[in-house]
Amino acid sequence: MRAITYSRYGGPEVLEPTDLPDPKVGPDSVLVRVRAASVNPVDWKVRAGYLDPLMDAVFPVTPGWDVAGVVERVGLDTPELQVGDEVFGYVRKDVLGGSVAGGTFAELVAAPVRTLARKPSAWSFEEAAAVPLAGLTAYQTIRRAGLEPGQTVLVHAAAGGVGSFAVQLARTLGARVIGTASQTNHEFLRSLGAEPVTYGEGLADRVRALAPDGVDVVLDYVGGDAVDSAPDVLRDGGTIASITDDRARELGGHYVWVRPDAADLAELARLGDAGELRPEIAEVFDLADAADAHRLSESGHVRGKIVVRV
The missing domain is CATH 3.40.50.720 (NAD(P)-binding Rossmann-like Domain)
Structure with a gap:
């Protein structure tokens, strides 16, 4: 699969397109075909090494914790979701005691079901990807x-x-x-x-x-x-x-340090379908232009969210 990764800490220039093996799917996870992801300030702070005292980076790192896409394969014990379900989520994984690994700036991501909810029909994939974190x-x-x-x-x-x-x-x-x-x-x-x-x-x-x-x-x-x-x-x-x-x-x-929570995501989805919550998207970038998306986020002058289309 195609992904954006970095193999060392640094500026946006360390982000590069990479071919990676398709992720393995654990018993409590599903494989999501990514349609969109989004940039959060924590993404470039991790990339720059600012959070190294809190989180080990498993290089090469695929950045991104927000995702919206379609379930392509299910794990051995995931009754919550089925193949073909449209989902969105905050896919922060508990890996090696807090390491950064397996992000969402990729064509595929293996996501624990506890990090996902069904995408509201009122939102596009780009809008849904803007919401989770x-x-x-x-x-x-x-x-x-x-x-x-x-x-x-x-x-x-x-x-x-x-x-x-x-x-x-x-x-x-x-x-x-x-x-x-x-x-x-x-x-x-x-x-x-x-x-x-x-x-x-x-x-x-x-x-x-x-x-x-x-x-x-x-x-x-x-x-x-x-x-x-x-x-x-x-x-x-x-x-x-x-x-x-x-x-x-x-x-x-x-x-407060935000936590993945499927029930909380489902409530946000409910509000979205009810017309009571709408994402504000500042700009949408293609996956190949992820470095530019990071640069815009680092500028600090963004209204709403920056989205990356996969």
Whole structure:
């Protein structure tokens, strides 16, 4: 099969097309014919070696954890899925105690059934591939923070891949959403149901102008000043959940590392078919142009998700 791999840490230039053997399918896995994958910031952080203290790389590494495609073969014990099922998932595998191996930038991927759900009919393969890691991150941080109907939540980086899902999910709960974004993305946030504020100096004052008593929950998808400003924008008893900064725990909040979860994916799919969750796609690249997809992600100026068509 054709795949994109890298054999050493480095910049986007280390990504190269490679012919690999078709993956073996374990008893609790299925073989997925990949139609689309997507880029997340963690992909290029792993590629650059930034996460080497946490994860061993088994070179050559095939990047990518998001996938959408069609089940081509099933394992010995996978009653959840059948050949021909259209699926999507966050295929992070437990390999060698946390190694990076067998990613989704390939024509085929062997995926444990616990990482997959059926693709909603309302989404194309490209749209479905944009959802898993970012959508699960948003869903799981909201759940960990305990956001309830009627509460007010501040979403940092609200126009990004994770943030745009968090805005929509919070709105489905009946929460009021304030979102930080550059001025150019304010109209986009309004279209999702959020009240936009510009990040940067004076943020706390701008948030307090909208919510004088403070917000109930802060969702941090960017780090840095987002955590520093949390005490100034949270009401008494409010909480923060962060995916970037474990200092959130010092504030009595939560530090969240997203986990594959078939049931959570199925809930995102349900919301997709109900028209309550829609992916925002920034750009679609061909598999051969994966390096350019990584470059765009590294630029840090992306609204929504970057997708790779296989």
